[in-house]
Amino acid sequence: xxxxxxxxxxxxxxxxxxxxxxxxxxxxxxxxxxxxxxxxxxxxxxxxxxxxxxxxxxxxxxxxxxxxxxxxxxxxxxxxxxxxxxxxxxxxxxxxxxxxxxxxxxxxxxxxxxxxxxxxxxxxxxxxxxxxxxxxxxxxxxxxxxxxxxxxxxxxxxxxxxxxxxxxxxxxxxxxxxxxxxxxxxxxxxxxxxxxxxxxxxxxxxxxxxxxxxxxxxxxxxxxxxxxxxxxxxxxxxxxxxxxxxxxxxxxxxxxxxxxxxxxxxxxxxxxxxxxxxxxxxxxxxxxxxxxxxxxxxxxxxxxxxxxxxxxxxxxxxxxxxxxxxxxxxxxxxxxxxxxxxxxxxxxxxxxxxxxxxxxxxx
Amino acid sequence: xxxxxxxxxxxxxxxxxxxxxxxxxxxxxxxxxxxxxxxxxxxxxxxxxxxxxxxxxxxxxxxxxxxxxxxxxxxxxxxxxxxxxxxxxxxxxxxxxxxxxxxxxxxxxxxxxxxxxxxxxxxxxxxxxxxxxxxxxxxxxxxxxxxxxxxxxxxxxxxxxxxxxxxxxxxxxxxxxxxxxxxxxxxxxxxxxxxxxxxxxxxxxxxxxxxxxxxxxxxxxxxxxxxxxxxxxxxxxxxxxxxxxxxxxxxxxxxxxxxxxxxxxxxxxxxxxxxxxxxxxxxxxxxxxxxxxxxxxxxxxxxxxxxxxxxxxxxxxxxxxxxxxxxxxxxxxxxxxxxxxxxxxxxxxxxxxxxxxxxxxxxxxxxxxxxxxxxxxxxxxxxxxxxxxxxxxxxxxxxxxxxxxxxxxxxxxxxxxxxxxxxxxxxxxxxxxxxxxxxxxxxxxxxxxxxxxxxxxxxxxxxxxxxxxxxxxxx
Numbered sequence: 130x131x132x133x134x135x136x137x138x139x140x141x142x143x144x145x146x147x148x149x150x151x152x153x154x155x156x157x158x159x160x161x162x163x164x165x166x167x168x169x170x171x172x173x174x175x176x177x178x179x180x181x182x183x184x185x186x187x188x189x190x191x192x193x194x195x196x197x198x199x200x201x202x203x204x205x206x207x208x209x210x211x212x213x214x215x216x217x218x219x220x221x222x223x224x225x226x227x228x229x230x231x232x233x234x235x236x237x238x239x240x241x242x243x244x245x246x247x248x249x250x251x252x253x254x255x256x257x258x259x260x261x262x263x264x265x266x267x268x269x270x271x272x273x274x275x276x277x278x279x280x281x282x283x284x285x286x287x288x289x290x291x292x293x294x295x296x297x298x299x300x301x302x303x304x305x306x307x308x309x310x311x312x313x314x315x316x317x318x319x320x321x322x323x324x325x326x327x328x329x330x331x332x333x334x335x336x337x338x339x340x341x342x343x344x345x346x347x348x349x350x351x352x353x354x355x356x357x358x359x360x361x362x363x364x365x366x367x368x369x370x371x372x373x374x375x376x377x378x379x380x381x382x383x384x385x386x387x388x389x390x391x392x393x394x395x396x397x398x399x400x401x402x403x404x405x406x407x408x409x410x411x412x413x414x415x416x417x418x419x420x421x422x423x424x425x426x427x428x429x430x431x432x433x434x435x436x437x438x439x440x441x442x443x444x445x446x447x448x449x450x451x452x453x454x455x456x457x458x459x460x461x462x463x464x465x466x467x468x469x470x471x472x473x474x475x476x477x478x479x480x481x482x483x484x485x486x487x488x489x490x491x492x
Numbered sequence: 493x494x495x496x497x498x499x500x501x502x503x504x505x506x507x508x509x510x511x512x513x514x515x516x517x518x519x520x521x522x523x524x525x526x527x528x529x530x531x532x533x534x535x536x537x538x539x540x541x542x543x544x545x546x547x548x549x550x551x552x553x554x555x556x557x558x559x560x561x562x563x564x565x566x567x568x569x570x571x572x573x574x575x576x577x578x579x580x581x582x583x584x585x586x587x588x589x590x591x592x593x594x595x596x597x598x599x600x601x602x603x604x605x606x607x608x609x610x611x612x613x614x615x616x617x618x619x620x621x622x623x624x625x626x627x628x629x630x631x632x633x634x635x636x637x638x639x640x641x642x643x644x645x646x647x648x649x650x651x652x653x654x655x656x657x658x659x660x661x662x663x664x665x666x667x668x669x670x671x672x673x674x675x676x677x678x679x680x681x682x683x684x685x686x687x688x689x690x691x692x693x694x695x696x697x698x699x700x701x702x703x704x705x706x707x708x709x710x711x712x713x714x715x716x717x718x719x720x721x722x723x724x725x726x727x728x729x730x731x732x733x734x735x736x737x738x739x740x741x742x743x744x745x746x747x748x749x750x751x752x753x754x755x756x757x758x759x760x761x762x763x764x765x766x767x768x769x770x771x772x773x774x775x776x777x778x779x780x781x782x783x784x785x786x787x788x789x790x791x792x793x794x795x796x797x798x799x800x801x802x803x804x805x806x807x808x809x810x811x812x813x814x815x816x817x818x819x820x821x822x823x824x825x826x827x828x829x830x831x832x833x834x835x836x837x838x839x840x841x842x843x844x845x846x847x848x849x850x851x852x853x854x855x856x857x858x859x860x861x862x863x864x865x866x867x868x869x870x871x872x873x874x875x876x877x878x879x880x881x882x883x884x885x886x887x888x889x890x891x892x893x894x895x896x897x898x899x900x901x902x903x904x905x906x907x908x909x910x911x912x913x914x915x916x917x918x919x920x921x922x923x924x925x926x927x928x929x930x931x932x933x934x935x936x937x938x939x940x941x942x943x944x945x946x947x948x949x950x951x952x953x954x955x956x957x958x959x960x961x962x963x964x965x966x967x
Contacts, residue, residue, distance in 0.1 A: 243788045244900070251898075251900075254897060256900075258904075259904040259907055262908050267915075270915045277927055395791070400903065404903060
């Protein structure tokens with residue numbers, strides 16, 4: 130058994146999930162949420178993360194019920210091949226779309242701020258070899274590498290939040306927007322959430338012992354709280370001009386640019402965003418590969434990587450690469466694909482769990 | 493047996509080398525012959541303990557009688573097939589005309605240096621002795637540290653031409669049997685003409701021999717090897733080499749230093765943090781400088797930017813060429829200083845530091861910030877001297893990445909490299925353990941260090957037969 134084929138433990142799963150829960154949420158999203166729901170925008174992460182926690186709970190239940198089986202096997206046994214293929218094709222599409230959105234936002238961010246003369250090729254040269262290597266190396270290697278970066282990520286994230294608090298000068302006015310505004314904005318940006326879905330894709334590779342579930346829930350909960358705090362700090366720092374500042378975490382830091390003797394500290398947030406983006410993209414690719422192997426079982430793993438790369442290049446070159454297009458893509462197209470993470474998979478899980486109850490009654 | 497004829501036959505098999513020596517004598521109608529290599533045998537012992545007693549002996553010349561009168565310990569009767577290998581290993585062979593067998597007496601001797609402080613691992617505190625090229629001395633240096641019946645030395649022969657003795661040393665009740673077996677298997681499968689030094693075995697015993705990363709531990713100090721054996725590792729001692737290999741190996745071992753265990757534990761932890769920072773500077777320092785100068789100058793505070801702009805405006809080369817040039821210059825000087833006789837070393841330093849460095853800056857060919865960055869990075873290389881070769885290569889790789897892809901590339905390169913390191917497992921030990929996978933108990937001797945009294949267990953990141961090092965009652 131090589132390192133590649135081995136499973137990940139509760140800590141590594143938790144750390145990967147912690148990192149993933151930041152995806153697409155710390156740059157453009159807070160600004161867009163403010164645009165739609167004003168100060169009440171910070172309710173949106175709370176609402177959507179609550180849903181995501183519900184999906185995580187369903188994962189816990191299903192994993193406990195079927196500890197060694199993969200999600201594909203379980204679905205296939207209970208719903209048949211066709212349903213399995215439909216679900217996993219949707220998962221593949223969902224993850225590649227999220228990867229494209231993430232890449233675009235990161236590209237726009239870095240190109241506007243620190244890579245003024247760089248083109249898309251430079252970014253692809255950076256991202257593709259690293260994410261391909263991480264994904265091909267396997268989930269365990271990815272988990273271990275994430276584990277190595279975790280202290281750095283936590284320290285920088287907390288530092289950003291602490292520094293961000295210094296930027297809050299006054300409290301904004303609440304209740305400017307209605308409940309329906311909040312809910313509609315949440316619905317428009319639902320595609321930025323739903324990353325817990327990856328756990329279902331890697332289900333058989335995740336090994337969590339009985340007492341270790343709290344690690345996973347704690348790390349996921351911490352990430353959700355931190356993302357919500359980042360949104361709150363950003364909105365409270367920029368208040369009525371929040372919609373004009375599209376790069377939340379960076380903007381928080383640049384609001385307090387000169388801090389003591391440290392000089393410019395906004396570069397710290399850039400380092401954090403880079404680390405997050407590499408891992409996010411790698412996890413999306415790995416999830417795509419796992420789904421691909423379910424749909425095309427006889428095709429070698431390397432073809433799934435090639436397919437991802439091919440589709441990724443096509444999407445980013447023909448669809449987006451500027452902020453307006455990325456926002457349109459994220460708000461108007463991607464939410465439809467979130468059906469898979471917030472409706473289809475949870476419904477499948479509920480049905481699977483109901484099977485158990487019926488069996489028990491029968492007994 | 494015709495003694496004269498047999499002696500000629502052996503000499504012919506040894507191609508009549510000049511150090512093949514033979515003697516003959518006749519006593520009571522029995523011919524006695526002696527064959528040995530005078531270059532690797534003790535001539536005094538031969539004449540006083542073997543030749544003289546036989547010459548004075550008045551009884552029947554049989555192997556049984558000879559074994560009694562010869563004043564040596566290592567005496568054995570051998571068949572004709574084994575004669576040549578015995579001669580080559582420093583034995584004198586005795587032939588009797590009334591016997592078809594041969595008597596081999598081990599009188600191997602050659603000049604060896606005495607154990608001294610190894611130049612690669614100088615110490616401030618702690619033992620100053622180091623391994624030598626003599627296998628027996630090295631075994632003694634280890635044996636002296638263990639008064640235990642559990643200490644095992646097992647021998648293997650590697651190399652078709654050299655027939656080099658390779659000895660595995662381990663503690664039977666601590667080392668994992670599977671690891672010992674795996675090493676033995678690998679040694680038995682090695683088909684090579686010769687092993688000249690233990691470094692030959694490095695790639696042959698590694699799981700990923702093509703890797704840039706060092707995968708087998710090595711040390712010249714018996715106290716370090718003994719400490720590693722106490723943790724459950726297996727030592728591989730190779731004849732004619734002062735470097736002893738230890739298996740399994742993880743990166744953390746090179747971050748540790750023997751001095752850490754002979755000084756205050758808080759200070760040791762502090763030093764390890766410094767080493768880690770040094771390592772980071774050495775790997776990504778020049779690359780980061782280039783990346784900031786070429787791509788991200790707008791994130792630099794304005795004061796630093798003005799200073800750098802002032803210093804570099806006269807330089808005709810791009811920052812990358814400039815840094816690459818200084819790095820290559822340093823590397824050339826380093827190579828030259830290694831190979832030059834010591835009396836020329838000072839001259840090289842003067843030429844390198846003063847003439848090339850100082851004049852280069854004054855002539856405007858290189859800028860002072862670049863010289864400082866490269867100098868710091870090159871000095872930082874030696875905060876972890878055992879890894880300096882790998883770090884040096886990585887420094888150049890990250891320099892190119894920084895110059896071509898900027899900060900994004902540098903962080904991507906770091907993730908790529910760490911993922912690669914994480915994919916390596918040697919004899920069941922993850923390369924970056926105990927950091928990833930994170931093992932709390934093993935981090936007691938990780939970046940930070942706790943007092944020895946709190947290190948009650950052996951490392952958990954590789955298999956060993958006994959996890960407990962210390963009982964509470966023994967504190």
